[in-house]
Amino acid sequence: MNESTIPKHMNSPNSNWQSAQITHAGNVRPYNEDACLIKDDLDLWSVADGMGGHEAGDVASQMIMARLAEIQPSEDLATLVDRIDDTLINVNNELRKLGREKYNNRTIGSTVVSMCAVDDNIAFLWAGDSRVYRIREHKIQQLTRDHSEVQNLIDQGLLKAEEAEHHPAANVITRAIGASDDLYLSTAVDKSQADDVYILCSDGLYRDITENEILRLANNLNVDEVCQKLMALALSREAKDNITIIATKY
Numbered sequence: 001m002n003e004s005t006i007p008k009h010m011n012s013p014n015s016n017w018q019s020a021q022i023t024h025a026g027n028v029r030p031y032n033e034d035a036c037l038i039k040d041d042l043d044l045w046s047v048a049d050g051m052g053g054h055e056a057g058d059v060a061s062q063m064i065m066a067r068l069a070e071i072q073p074s075e076d077l078a079t080l081v082d083r084i085d086d087t088l089i090n091v092n093n094e095l096r097k098l099g100r101e102k103y104n105n106r107t108i109g110s111t112v113v114s115m116c117a118v119d120d121n122i123a124f125l126w127a128g129d130s131r132v133y134r135i136r137e138h139k140i141q142q143l144t145r146d147h148s149e150v151q152n153l154i155d156q157g158l159l160k161a162e163e164a165e166h167h168p169a170a171n172v173i174t175r176a177i178g179a180s181d182d183l184y185l186s187t188a189v190d191k192s193q194a195d196d197v198y199i200l201c202s203d204g205l206y207r208d209i210t211e212n213e214i215l216r217l218a219n220n221l222n223v224d225e226v227c228q229k230l231m232a233l234a235l236s237r238e239a240k241d242n243i244t245i246i247a248t249k250y
Helices: 057-068 077-101 149-155 161-166 211-218 223-235
Strands: 004-010 018-024 034-039 043-051 109-118 121-127 131-136 139-142 186-191 197-201 243-249
Touching (some): 018 034, 018 223, 034 057, 034 243, 043 057, 043 197, 057 077, 057 109, 077 109, 077 121, 109 197, 131 211, 139 211, 197 211, 197 223, 211 223, 223 243
Antiparallel strands (some): 004 018, 034 043, 109 121, 121 186, 131 139, 131 197
């Protein structure tokens, strides 16, 4: 089955968040290497985009979600971030070992972006080019920064942002879970406001949909409709890659 969605729900009885998720193989690839997680017993959301082909990339992305699902709740955001960080480092080690022992030294890897919240305090952790966007007061902002060759070129002033998606190195990432023995996750923090909408996604979404289109579809809709509308628009385009979306609203 290429597509799945979780209806809008409260993550826990004490949560102020409503969340939904959807994933699809896209219009070209026969299998889906993406994976996603909404963890019901604490405010944790994650998207992973596997690398390495069928029975490799999907192994990596699904392993990440399975391990994150085991994290215990915490009333302290810093503790929760530490638990996510430790979990992803352990998964990195597992995938390195798996690649050596089962896949003839092949890299079994995945991007990941995780968002966690304690009350209105939010933290993000990521490796690769899966992203988090925030929609606030009818404006959209990308809250993560891609670990990619094109982002490095943009940072050096050698490439304009609007040229990035069509650059030959557009799909080359510089950091991922399982890609090297040492894993360094980027982190950022935010403080949510009423009616904020956060979109976590794999690169399959923003390869075909602009930020303005995300903004338009994320305004004044519930999170289920946001996921469904964004996916429908992406699938109306080329959709060469797998597409995964989580929408969560405070």
